[in-house]
Amino acid sequence: MSLEGKTAIITGAAGNIGSATVRLFAERGANVVAIDQPSSDFSSITGDGPNRASIIVQPADARYPDQVSAYVDTAMQRFGRIDIFFNNAGIIGPMKFIDDYTLDDFRTIMDINATGVFLGLKAVLPIMYQQTSGSIINTASVAGIAGSQGSIGYVASKHAVVGLTRAAALESAARNVRVNCIAPGPIAGPMIDSVDRGLGRYDAPDRMAYVPANRYGRPDEVARLVAFLGGDESGFCNGAVYTIDGAKTAEI
Ligand SMILES: NC(=O)c1ccc[n+]([C@@H]2O[C@H](COP(=O)([O-])OP(=O)(O)OC[C@H]3O[C@@H](n4cnc5c(N)ncnc54)[C@H](O)[C@@H]3O)[C@@H](O)[C@H]2O)c1
Structure with a gap:
């Protein structure tokens, strides 16, 4: 599935x-404006690799409307259009039960995971409406579909992402603009490591047994789902939640 010219x-x-996802999109021929917090290490997307010259890195904090507008302006000035928006930044927040979860903890996670996604939609959708084309993929989670213990703010924020997706898709569908979200289960990497540490199962020999697939997903598997939803082959997919979770949410 080529993303050439996107x-x-x-x-x-x-x-x-x-x-x-940045690496896969570049490999498939897309121009990519890559956004992360100013303190981030961008070396995994700026080194050697296929078509890395098509990647522009711009530090920005997803919570601040002026920084969101700035990265949208960069994309428009450099490439003149936005075909795909992967609205993916997020944090897990503290692993605590509600009695210890502070108002500040809750406000911080909602600000990044829910308000950040809202601000991205608000900045990108008007451009896609003008183009009468575009595909947005928000990152929710299986925690946007069902609850889990020890991360109430995360669960609330990811349920909000599902709601933002559905509402925005309904407002956008007649203008040929699509808004979907992905709901990953545990994906191997630092975020699930911190969840497992918080829940005390990081060192357990059967750490992954709660996933029916008996393994965690890989980021490249998620990236391929995002590429499908971003590209033209998914043209009638809109307003939906795509789980990628090794059958976790198929369980009763
Ligand atoms: N890893 C998992 O198991 C898993 C499962 C379901 C959903 N998710 C979601 O997938 C997305 C990506 O997570 P990941 O696993 O790659 O974790 P990660 O921590 O490796 O990546 C998240 C990125 O978001 C950035 N970010 C955080 N706050 C930001 C802000 N205010 N402004 C700009 N950037 C900010 C971080 O710097 C980081 O690079 C998140 O939304 C996460 O909630 C992850």
């Missing part, structure tokens, strides 16, 4: 899933 903005681009 321009994509990818947030959380220095992270585990984001960087795999």
